Amino acid sequence: MAKKGDVVIQTERCKGCEICLSACPQNVLAMSDKVNSKGYRYAVKVNSACTGCTNCAVVCPDGVITVYREK
Amino acid sequence: MAENLIKPENLVYDKTKVLTDRVLHYCPGCGHSTTHRMLAEAIDELGIQGETIGIAPVGCSVLAYYYFDVDMTEAAHGRAPAVATGIKRVLPDKYVFTYQGDGDLAAIGTAETIHACNRGENFLIVFINNGIYGMTGGQMAPTTLENMKSTTSPRGRDVKTMGSPLKISELVASLPGTYYVARHSVHTPANARKTKRAFKKALEYQKEKKGTCLIEVVSNCPSNWKMTPIESNKWMEENMFPFYSLGDIKAPK
Numbered sequence: 001m002a003k004k005g006d007v008v009i010q011t012e013r014c015k016g017c018e019i020c021l022s023a024c025p026q027n028v029l030a031m032s033d034k035v036n037s038k039g040y041r042y043a044v045k046v047n048s049a050c051t052g053c054t055n056c057a058v059v060c061p062d063g064v065i066t067v068y069r070e071k
Numbered sequence: 072m073a074e075n076l077i078k079p080e081n082l083v084y085d086k087t088k089v090l091t092d093r094v095l096h097y098c099p100g101c102g103h104s105t106t107h108r109m110l111a112e113a114i115d116e117l118g119i120q121g122e123t124i125g126i127a128p129v130g131c132s133v134l135a136y137y138y139f140d141v142d143m144t145e146a147a148h149g150r151a152p153a154v155a156t157g158i159k160r161v162l163p164d165k166y167v168f169t170y171q172g173d174g175d176l177a178a179i180g181t182a183e184t185i186h187a188c189n190r191g192e193n194f195l196i197v198f199i200n201n202g203i204y205g206m207t208g209g210q211m212a213p214t215t216l217e218n219m220k221s222t223t224s225p226r227g228r229d230v231k232t233m234g235s236p237l238k239i240s241e242l243v244a245s246l247p248g249t250y251y252v253a254r255h256s257v258h259t260p261a262n263a264r265k266t267k268r269a270f271k272k273a274l275e276y277q278k279e280k281k282g283t284c285l286i287e288v289v290s291n292c293p294s295n296w297k298m299t300p301i302e303s304n305k306w307m308e309e310n311m312f313p314f315y316s317l318g319d320i321k322a323p324k
Binding site for chain 1: 078094095102104228258259293299
């Protein structure tokens with residue numbers, strides 16, 4: 001079974017480019033309905049299927065995603 | 072949901088300490104931002120943060136010195152390879168890189184680029200190619216594709232009057248001074264990781280004093296291409312990659 005992971009998104013730094021969404025093989029991420037203080041919709045976690053593969057974080061232009069994975 | 076995984080011992084990916092905490096000024100989805108981080112991670116993984124000197128260009132990445140937590144200087148437009156030559160010759164044991172866009176490197180700084188590569192100056196040139204002058208509003212660059220629209224080629228680039236797009240990497244790969252020339256992209260996780268590996272290789276070759284290394288990163292410009300970041304990456308795959316093919320152009324045997 002795949003390991004479990006989790007992501008933490010710094011929503012204030014997110015610019016809403018959506019590149020992380022298509023990079024996630026588990027479809028964990030989606031865009032928020034709310035906006036941050038700069039007016040960008042930001043990425044949010046919508047399910048618990050994350051495996052901690054780090055794809056979203058590697059491809060995030062602004063480096064807003066931190067990834068954790070069970071050991 | 073089971074236990075909370077957000078604990079320091081489970082951390083597998085965080086923004087590298089070689090980048091400062093300053094918010095990047097680049098547009099949403101810009102390849103500059105990812106390229107900055109891949110280069111910073113390469114520097115971090117080699118443990119050479121204190122030994123690295125970067126030269127920022129003029130263009131969108133003019134403020135690169137705010138983001139890299141290494142010694143940085145700023146060059147006049149296109150002159151980064153000349154400045155890097157001076158720094159590297161005075162401090163030959165430091166790792167020196169220039170970070171330049173296509174307007175800076177392939178237009179205004181063509182002479183400096185080609186002569187630095189021809190002399191085999193021992194530093195890394197990072198070349199971001201999005202086929203356009205981004206910072207000044209999307210004018211045609213030497214790298215603009217045939218029939219690609221820009222503000223100064225509104226009907227598309229006509230190669231009869233405007234010349235053909237310039238493949239800088241192939242051009243400098245033909246010079247004896249260059250040691251490693253490769254073209255990559257950062258629009259998918261796999262491509263971004265390959266780019267980081269290329270940066271690491273180039274920095275290692277620099278330690279061995281092998282000659283000039285040039286890594287071209289084919290990138291997008293969502294704002295000036297007038298697309299969303301996702302559309303711009305797709306457009307890049309369909310239009311840029313057939314002309315600017317990815318992979319090693321000159322690699323040591």
